[in-house]
Amino acid sequence: MKVGIFLCHCGGNISNVIDFAQLKNAANNIAHVAAVKEIDFLCSSAGQDMIKKECTEWGLDHMVVCACSPKLHGQTFMRLAEESGINRYLVDFANLREQCAWLYNNKSHEATLKAASLVRAAIAKVCNTKPLVPVSLKVNQSVLVIGGGISGITASLTLANQGIHVYLVEKDASIGGAMAKLGRIFSVDKLAEECASCTLSPIMQEVSTHPNITVLTISQVEEVRGKAGDFSVKIKQRPRYVDVKKCTACGDCAAICPACVPDEFMEGFTVRKAIYLPYSQAIPRAYLIDKENCNGCGACVQTCRSEAIDLEASERCVEVKVGAVVIATGHRMYNPAAMPHMGSCFSNVLTQIQVARLLSINSPTGGYLFRPLDSKPPKRIVMIQCVGSRNEKYGHTYCSKVCCMVALKHALLIKSQIPDAFITICYMDMRTSGMYEHYLLHAQEKGIRFLRGRPCEVLEDPITKNLRVRVYDTISSENLEIEADMVVLSTAMEPSESTKDTARRLGLQSTQHGFIKEEHSKLKSVQTSSAGIFVCGTAQGPKDITECIIQANAAASKTMELIGKGEVSIEPEFAIINYEHCDNCGKCARVCPHGAILINGRAYIDPIACSGCGGCVSECPNNAIEFPRYSDSMILAQIEAILEPNTSQIIAFLDDKISYVAADLAGANRLNYWRGVKIIRVASTLQLKFEHIIFALTHGACGVFLGEGSSGDPKKEFLAKEREQVYHSELHFNGIDPERLKYAKVYIPAYHQLVEMLNKFYAKTSDPDNCKNFSTCMFTNQERIIDN
Structure with a gap:
């Protein structure tokens, strides 16, 4: 063993404080040290050339760099060692600048003593180090995307366009998600005039025809086993009772069906049949049967000329192998019935999503706002913000982030339809961050009234069905009662049942509110607590469409980092098991916070999933892990x-x-x-x-x-x-x-x-x-x- 010691003056930052003559003399007396060299700047070209020269001349096989923090130039010197014929992991560092010289004002005997102890420790460590090499693992180049909303669609297309095969699993009968219900969406560039369908429909169509995307609707992920790069997924697909490949979407079956139920897509404003197309732009464009409301008369079977209907169809289980999972299971809207004083039981009290549906061009009203009870256009409208948000007693403590912008968008749309409408927005704080501030200014210019205060009660006149909103104005310090033809509740975004269920099935960490928790809010914002599983969109927390798309692309990018090349090289910074000492007790697996340890016949540590936290090392009773x-x-x-x-x-x-x-x-x-x-x-x-x-x-x-x-x-x-x-x-x-x-x-x-x-x-x-x-x-x- 021949260890080379390289001392850096760092332009006097180190040598002006530490006595290098004393340090060199001491280092030369340590076993296995073959050479001790010093230079002004080790990181300079001259310094690097000197290291290479000394390594060759002395035949060094280990190296200690005594300079600045390894956090600064550590990788540089490890690469340099490799170029000099030394295994890159047979290099260690004595942090003489940040953790020694800079602690003292001038040349100090104490600083020299401390430097000597750091050099000793580095030599001792490197002499006990073994040569290591990165580990290369084959990974499956397919991806499971759970959720077919705008986030799932975006992630799927980004991956598919790079040659990755995607299995897109959606619980509903059509992809599109919550965005499909919206008429218009706000944007930084325009004021309440961007068509949601014009943005969404083309990419839904692209997904349906993309050769690298397999769409599985009415489906649910039952089980995910394995590890990053090699997951086995079991998917349960419920029967549609209509063959997607045969169905021509002619609508004859629905025309003859006698069963009628409220239409979920239309928020209950219209009815649909038991055999139905979810909505006109649905993908796949095929009918399905709602078995719970079907009376089994069989009229649709007799009417279907393409013989696409099979009332005896059963669910099937699909098993696929993937290298990564992207979760885009979205959100649901808070049910205001939990706050009865907000009047959600009254016919003329709507939620913002119901208003969005009525204002859509494909709504039953043709895009015009009418009171559901008497079909009259409302002239006095009160919008109530933070229903289920920012409320410790009801709902959630967090801000749902988009409600203020949605209220402004709808207020402006209504004003454009009903110029003499008097609209009041009752708010706690209007949050229109960044470039969206112009929406607020525009709304003020249009005469929309902003009243700071949380309403305490919404009442209904039993005869006219008009409404009264009681609210305390925190600016004027007055109790007010506002007459209204319609009240609109801005309800909170909360994690969908699919989001909660997916987190539970995959063993992922969730926030206190039930959203899927990212590994690090800034540095690893799309990675989850399990390696190879990523999250995007509102499954991770409230956000608008633009943010969902950005995060979906980020998740796709991080997925490509893992599986894009078909194999992944991993630094040897993960725990390993000595099977001669391991008795498969399983204690290591129980303490691992990332699920990186699998017990299947014998314990196995997944190098990709291991974060190097060390919990298993000290937990092992047999010292079998290090x-x-x-x-x-x-x-x-x-x-x-x-x-x-x-x-x-x-x-x-x-x-x-x-x-x-x-x-x-x-x-x-x-x-x-x-x-x-x-x-x-x-x-x-x-x-x-x-x-x-x-x-x-x-x-x-x-x-x-x-x-x-x-x-x-x-x-x-x-x-x-x-x-x-x-x-x-x-x-x-x-x-x-x-x-x-x-x-x-x-x-x-x-x-x-x-x-x-x-x-x-x-x-x-x-x-x-x-x-x-x-x-x-x-x-x-x-x-x-x-x-x-």
Whole structure:
């Protein structure tokens, strides 16, 4: 083994504080070190050329870079090692700038001592590292899209146009979703005049004829098994009783059918037959039979000239293999019957979706607004916002995001139809963000009245059926009673039953309100808690059509990253199982927050799904699981190497993604913490076993600090707190003060709080008398790099 040590001056950022002569001398005395070289800037072209030259001349097979944070140029030096014939994973880093030099104002003996301990730890780690290679896995290049609304349609077309086969599963008889019911949609460019059907119908038709899309309507996903890249899906398709391929949509069957029921698409304003076409632009364009309302007379069978009807048809099960799943199961509208004081039981009280249907060109009124009870055009209209939204007592606490814009759109459309209509919008806050503000200004110019206040009651005159809205105006501080011909309720968006059911069947995390939770609201906004499963549209939360389309394209893009090439290369940063020690107890699978561990004959960790949280590593009672890049031997070697004898010090294990970055920012902002704070980077503090804690405490550490970044994953955070409690109990059992172990949640922007916590914990635990009670330092003089 030949280890090369490369020291960077960083233009004086490091060398002006740390004594490089002393550091070089110390490093040269460590076993396996074959060369120690220094240069002004290792990351420069000259620096990189020097590294290549030294690696070749000395025949180096391991490398330690002593420079800035590995978060900055780590990948550069790993690539450079590879170009020099060294396995890229046989490289480690001593963070001499952010976590050493920048903690001091000028050249310091303490800084040099701290630098020496960091170099020791890096050498110890790299000497215990094994060569690794990325893992390549074959993936299935088909995708399941659940939900055929605008989001599902968009994702399907984006994927299909790139050569991916898509199975589009829709629970209803036609694709199109909620958008199909809308007459006009608001847009940034136009004021209430964009035709919804003109936007939706062409792409629905494109989906139906696309060679890479298989549409399965009246269908439901029953089961998804497997892992990212290789899912087995079971789909239940209910019978349509009409053969889609034979049906010509002539309508003869519906004409003769005697059974009539309210038409769901028309929001109950008209009736349909038991055999019916969902709506004129439906895809597939074929009739179906509503068996619950069919009387079984058989008249339709006798009338159908194409022999497309089969009353004995049964449901079928379809099984497909896919590499990824996109969930676009949409939303439903809040039922205002849960708020009886809003008057939804009165005939002239409508919801915005009912108004949208009446204002559509294909509505029973031809696009004109009339009162349902007497078919008269309403002249006095009150719109009530936040019905079921922003309400702790009724409905939901969140804002449904689109209601204000929908109310403005409909108010302007009604004004264009009925110029002398007096429209009042009762609101809590009008939310027309960004470029949509011009809708609000235009509505004000048109004379629409805005009244700030939540109505407390809607009453009906039993004779005229006119309405009275009681509301407290929070601006004028008056109780008002407004006469109205029609009241329109802006109801909340809430997760559909399909969204809740899909989350349950696929084992996905949901928000407290029932929407499917994304893995990270900013960085992974379309990924879910399970690898290979993506979410878009209103299944993830309230949003308008534009946002749905954008997010659907994002989900398709991330899906392509996974399956686009037919195989995926994965860095070896996932947990692996030593089957010689594994007894299939299943404890690892129970704690995994991402469902990455499957027990099928024997335990298997899916490299794609594994997030590297480490929960399984420390949970395994047989030590059968480890991270190749953060193995037990590496951690124990680092602990032993980084600690100094006869010195008050703590080990601070910081997770790689957040806590370690926060420590870097603390250095970048020149925030000081004690030299005795010794930082060791780990994949996650969840991987740490009690063995690591006790080893540190019995080898010179006065305390162990576990800094874990906030993941937003309740399962991971619960596991972290549970581990802390278990380790505290075990410390107490071993006669060690449990207060010598501290777990802390760390946030990147709160790096100053990390420094404060480290300093407080160090001050609390660094009493030498207390340390002597359990510290049995195992260092020899020869192992010490720098003599005090």
